[in-house]
Amino acid sequence: MTPSPAALLNALRSAWGWTGVEFAEVIAHSLMGHMLVTDRHGAFHYLDPDVGAVIALGDEAAARAHMALEETQVVWQADALVSAAAARLGPPAMGEVYSLRPQALIAGDYSPDMLIRIDLVDLIYLSGDIARQIRDLPDGAPVRLRSSTEGID
Template sequence: MNTELLGAVREGWGWTGIDAAAVTAVSPFGHLIVRDAQGAFWYLDPELRSLDRVASDEPSLFAYMRDAEVREIWEAMALVDAARVRLGAPEAGRCYSLKTHALLQGDYSHDNLCTIPIAELIRFTGDFEQQTRHLPEGSAVQLKVVE
């Protein structure tokens, strides 16, 4: 799984310049902690479509993850509980997420919860962010599925 996730980070988010070496943690909603080749740690948030360097070493990462706001976002307890009731536990390699339209709109209603392969979520959100990052907020986007 870690090899597949690492590949998804490299494919979906490599355009940011991250030299991803390992995925060290995965939240129930597919948020990742990624260690780069230099030993720094990055927080990948697929809902916000962001990848931020959060620590230069493990002690700094542990301090970052102890922050109450960070823990609340990482654990997402209420949302995880709602998803577990609605969908059951996700199978191996999957996480909870929002259906695509809701993910892009930030609509966290329980009807929009689903499970998805984590690697697919990471690739999609990275690719989408790369293509849309320069658009003004509120811009209309049309998705085109290509097989």
């Protein structure tokens, strides 16, 4: 089932509200759960669940320019990851995307056995929670995962 716009916004506001962004609309999302969103002022932002960041882009022209960058397209399309995930896990169901297991999100481990299929709303909650918990930690700091999201290993 495809998540409703309201469900996506509720998840963004709850899980990523600590960033100060007042989410208003999801413009698009990739098969790896990256999102192009707007805030209540009409500014565009890029949500990257892999690195736990919401990147301010600015107006629509700035967002178009960012999305047209080759490096952005490589990350957005993630052809090798999507192919590996599809081969190992099958196509995502309606409302699902591919992502990394929680421990792989933290470690940056993009190996195919760390890929999962996950509901986009669940990924928003999970990645926002992880990003909030580790945002001030130095690289290499030990991390102990605590999440209320069930069924994700």
